[in-house]
Amino acid sequence: MVKRLRHRPLTADSGVRFPYGSPYAKPIRMECCRSFHSNFIWSANIKGGHWMDTTKLAEMLFPQITKTPEDFEALYPARSLPAGAKVTRLGPSPTGFIHLGNLYGAFADERLAHQSGGVFILRIEDTDNKREVEGAVETIISSLDYFGVHFDEGAVVDGDKGNYGPYRQRQRAGIYQTFAKLLVQRGQAYPCFCTEAELNEIHEEQAALKENFGYYGKWAKHRDLSSQQIQEHLDLGEPFVIRLRSQGDPANYFTIEDGIRGTLSMPENNQDVVLLKADGIPTYHFAHVIDDHLMRVTHILRGEEWLSTLPFHVEIFKTMGWQPPVFCHTTVLMKLDEGTKRKLSKRKDPELGLDYYRSLGYHPAAVREYLLTVLNSNYEEWRMANPTASIDGFDFTTDKMGSSGALFDLDKLSDVSKDIFAGMTAEEVYAFMMDWAKTYQPEAAEVLGAEPSYVLKLLNIGRGGENPRKDLIFASQIFEFIQFFFDSYFEMTDEFPENVAPEDRKALLTEYLAGYDPQDDAQAWFEKVRQLSAEHGFAAKPKEYKKNPEAYKGHVGDVSAVLRVALSGRRNSPDLWEIQQIMGAQRVKARIQAALR
RNA sequence: GGCCCGGUGGUCAAGCGGUCAAGACACGGCCCUUUCAAGGCUGUAACACGGGUUCGAUUCCCGUCCGGGUCACCA
Numbered sequence: 041m042v043k044r045l046r047h048r049p050l051t052a053d054s055g056v057r058f059p060y061g062s063p064y065a066k067p068i069r070m071e072c073c074r075s076f077h078s079n080f081i082w083s084a085n086i087k088g089g090h091w092m093d094t095t096k097l098a099e100m101l102f103p104q105i106t107k108t109p110e111d112f113e114a115l116y117p118a119r120s121l122p123a124g125a126k127v128t129r130l131g132p133s134p135t136g137f138i139h140l141g142n143l144y145g146a147f148a149d150e151r152l153a154h155q156s157g158g159v160f161i162l163r164i165e166d167t168d169n170k171r172e173v174e175g176a177v178e179t180i181i182s183s184l185d186y187f188g189v190h191f192d193e194g195a196v197v198d199g200d201k202g203n204y205g206p207y208r209q210r211q212r213a214g215i216y217q218t219f220a221k222l223l224v225q226r227g228q229a230y231p232c233f234c235t236e237a238e239l240n241e242i243h244e245e246q247a248a249l250k251e252n253f254g255y256y257g258k259w260a261k262h263r264d265l266s267s268q269q270i271q272e273h274l275d276l277g278e279p280f281v282i283r284l285r286s287q288g289d290p291a292n293y294f295t296i297e298d299g300i301r302g303t304l305s306m307p308e309n310n311q312d313v314v315l316l317k318a319d320g321i322p323t324y325h326f327a328h329v330i331d332d333h334l335m336r337v338t339h340i341l342r343g344e345e346w347l348s349t350l351p352f353h354v355e356i357f358k359t360m361g362w363q364p365p366v367f368c369h370t371t372v373l374m375k376l377d378e379g380t381k382r383k384l385s386k387r388k389d390p391e392l393g394l395d396y397y398r399s400l401g402y403h404p405a406a407v408r409e410y411l412l413t414v415l416n417s418n419y420e421e422w423r424m425a426n427p428t429a430s431i432d433g434f435d436f437t438t439d440k441m442g443s444s445g446a447l448f449d450l451d452k453l454s455d456v457s458k459d460i461f462a463g464m465t466a467e468e469v470y471a472f473m474m475d476w477a478k479t480y481q482p483e484a485a486e487v488l489g490a491e492p493s494y495v496l497k498l499l500n501i502g503r504g505g506e507n508p509r510k511d512l513i514f515a516s517q518i519f520e521f522i523q524f525f526f527d528s529y530f531e532m533t534d535e536f537p538e539n540v541a542p543e544d545r546k547a548l549l550t551e552y553l554a555g556y557d558p559q560d561d562a563q564a565w566f567e568k569v570r571q572l573s574a575e576h577g578f579a580a581k582p583k584e585y586k587k588n589p590e591a592y593k594g595h596v597g598d599v600s601a602v603l604r605v606a607l608s609g610r611r612n613s614p615d616l617w618e619i620q621q622i623m624g625a626q627r628v629k630a631r632i633q634a635a636l637r
Numbered sequence: 638g639g640c641c642c643g644g645u646g647g648u649c650a651a652g653c654g655g656u657c658a659a660g661a662c663a664c665g666g667c668c669c670u671u672u673c674a675a676g677g678c679u680g681u682a683a684c685a686c687g688g689g690u691u692c693g694a695u696u697c698c699c700g701u702c703c704g705g706g707u708c709a710c711c712a
Contacts, residue, residue, distance in 0.1 A: 133712050168711050236710085243709095252639055253708055281710050290640085306641065317710040324712050348641055348707040369642085372706075413661085417650060420661060442650080444643050444705090452649065452662050462675090507675045569671075582671075600671040612673040 092267050098224040100274065101231055101282070105214065105221050112215055116204050116334045125158035127338045129194070130184075131165040131328075136176030138183045139392045140448065141343060141373050144411050146189045148370065149341050151436040153192070161335060162194030164208040167321050177208075183394050187404045204335045209327050216322040216330055219360070220282050220315055228287075228359050229315055231280040232262040233273040256286065256310045263312060282316035288355055296354060299339060299368035299438035309351035325349065329356040332365055339438070341368045368438045373448050401476040401515020406457035413456070414449075416440045428463070454513050461512035466500040469512065473499075476515040484519050487526050497622045498525050501614045509614065524608045525623065530631075534611040537601040539594050544576055545602050546636065551575075552603060553632045558625040562617045573599040606635035 119127065128149040132142060153160035164177055178197050184190075193202030200207050223229035234242075238261070246253050263285060265273075273280065288308030298304045315326040322330070332340060347369050357364040373392075397407055412431070413420040417440050426433060461469060470492065477485035488495050499522070502509030512518045523529040536545055555568055570580040573596040579585035585595035604613055607628065613619060620628050 131712085135712095165712065171711070232710095234710095239709085247638090250638070279710090301642075304641085311708090314710050319710080321710090323710070328712095343706090344642065345706055345712090350641085371643085374705080414649070420650085424661085446649065449648055449662070455662055458674095502674070509674050511674050566671075573671090595671080597671040604672060610673090614673070616671075 094227045095225050098221045102221040105217050107218050109222050119336045122157045126152045126156045127159045128153045129161035129163050129337050131163045132180050134166045134172050134176035136173045136179040138394050145341050150189050159192045162191040164195045167209050228285050229282050232283045233278045233280045254311045260312045279318040281314045281318050283312040286310050286312050299366045300441045301443045306351050309355045313352045325352050333362045337365050339366045344369045399480045403460050406460040410453045410456045414446050457513045458510035462508040462510045466496050469499050532609045536605050540598050565617045607631050
């Protein structure tokens with residue numbers, strides 16, 4: 041029989057205010073009439089005046105749902121947080137593929153929440169079972185953790201942490217269904233039995249007629265099914281989805297304040313979007329609204345690809361009678377491809393995956409620092425003024441986030457990386473290198489691990505002081521950069537300078553070897569090189585050579601170049617005296633001798 | 638195609654009606670210097686286009702063009 045219901049506003053105890061009026065008092069196109077039992081029942085004036093007992097329909101559709109929306113409102117009360125605290129959430133789908141875009145958003149979410157004394161939630165959006173990948177949650181958590189993104193609440197590897205869970209959407213099925221049931225009761229949602237084929241047909245017809253695609257208005261075939269028709273479909277055991285009975289009219293525009301973009305103006309939604317799929321699991325649209333409300337999220341950061349579905353979301357919030365959170369639509373990261381900008385794609389662009397940077401050995405702090413400069417236009421300026429300050433000292437705001445497509449700039453990342461390594465101690469660089477090498481280049485780990493003090497010394501070249509060297513960018517590049525120090529990796533990468541004749545070279549090296557004394561300090565050592573140069577017709581000072589090039593074969597720089605190639609295999613290297621001190625007399629002599637052969 | 642978002646130097650970007658249109662990266666030059674790196678100085682380089690509104694538009698409005706996003710029982 042007809043079930044009695046007397047809905048009290050869900051908002052009564054949630055502290056959320058609803059700006060659009062009170063839908064509970066007068067649901068759209070709904071009537072509350074007296075039955076002969078003198079109970080109140082909800083009925084919907086479906087179309088042209090026939091009435092449907094939507095309460096009965098809801099019961100038919102969701103017999104297993106016994107909880108009420110009020111139960112959940114009570115279960116997830118408003119949070120008691122300091123004024124201005126922001127609650128944000130990251131909602132990755134469990135493919136395990138975390139990319140730069142996710143990280144970009146995650147940093148913003150994290151800053152917003154933690155800077156304001158709020159809460160940062162990890163919610164796994166697993167409503168599409170086709171996407172699920174084994175162990176994905178663990179991967180997500182660990183890759184974010186690597187880049188310093190930590191959650192206060194939400195999914196953890198084997199469960200949940202927090203009082204607003206569960207934090208995996210599939211586990212919340214009953215919650216969504218409860219609210220869907222409410223909507224059906226109120227006539228604001230209805231079952232749709234259309235098959236995929238029928239939907240395709242509609243789509244094709246719309247294409248032919250050049251009308252907008254979608255399930256709406258006259259195209260919404262099952263929107264106005266009578267109870268009898270619904271019963272028939274049900275009796276046949278046909279699967280169905282629950283659709284929103286949209287009340288919007290695209291001719292009307294509404295405005296909404298976006299945290300990043302300011303005032304947005306969009307047409308009202310009129311699509312009867314799917315709320316619950318045939319398997320009873322919600323679509324993103326419905327899950328997002330329910331979860332963000334129930335988890336008391338205050339700020340929704342998401343990519344701009346969600347902008348076009350914002351009207352659905354706004355209508356669902358409105359229909360539920362809830363105050364929507366602040367939407368913040370970020371820009372997508374782009375890449376320059378054959379002259380045109382395009383969205384970074386996970387299929388085509390390996391550099392989109394976080395693992396790309398990790399395997400190359402970019403320091404997480406560098407990636408974070410770079411992303412932060414892209415994220416907030418005044419961050420870079422702040423960083424220059426406060427080179428060593430903690431990020432907590434920076435006031436991160438959504439309105440400083442850009443809204444035009446940002447190109448990922450590898451040059452800039454490199455620049456930032458150099459600063460990061462320049463600011464570290466040799467020990468820190470070493471530890472980082474070892475960690476990296478162990479998983480991504482075991483041979484390197486062996487070499488680096490064999491002589492820690494040797495590696496430490498060479499990583500210390502030019503470190504500290506006013507003007508530290510800035511030539512370390514990422515681990516694999518660093519390893520390449522220091523390889524020549526290890527005999528097993530040493531090779532003659534560059535040629536000897538061509539302006540020094542082979543016989544001169546030989547004489548130079550022979551005499552250098554004879555006169556080499558590791559006890560010499562930098563100055564004494566270089567004096568010897570000058571002297572050696574002069575003895576063989578090379579100017580002891582480059583300036584002398586410049587003044588009078590005809591008088592010399594070259595200058596001390598050319599002689600140094602010979603030594604440099606012999607010792608390092610390269611034309612470019614850090615300070616020669618310093619690298620010899622580190623290599624040790626034995627290795628120095630051996631290399632010179634080898635070059636002589 | 639409909640709808641939405643965006644368009645300042647090569648790249649990232651300040652800028653909210655009056656600025657010589659910041660800064661960073663990249664690039665060039667000079668200085669320093671035995672190479673490299675760093676550092677210092679310095680230079681090239683931009684408001685997509687066309688109409689308005691205004692005494693005055695990069696800033697406001699309209700149109701055009703270009704780029705991107707989105708139109709699923711995916712997120």
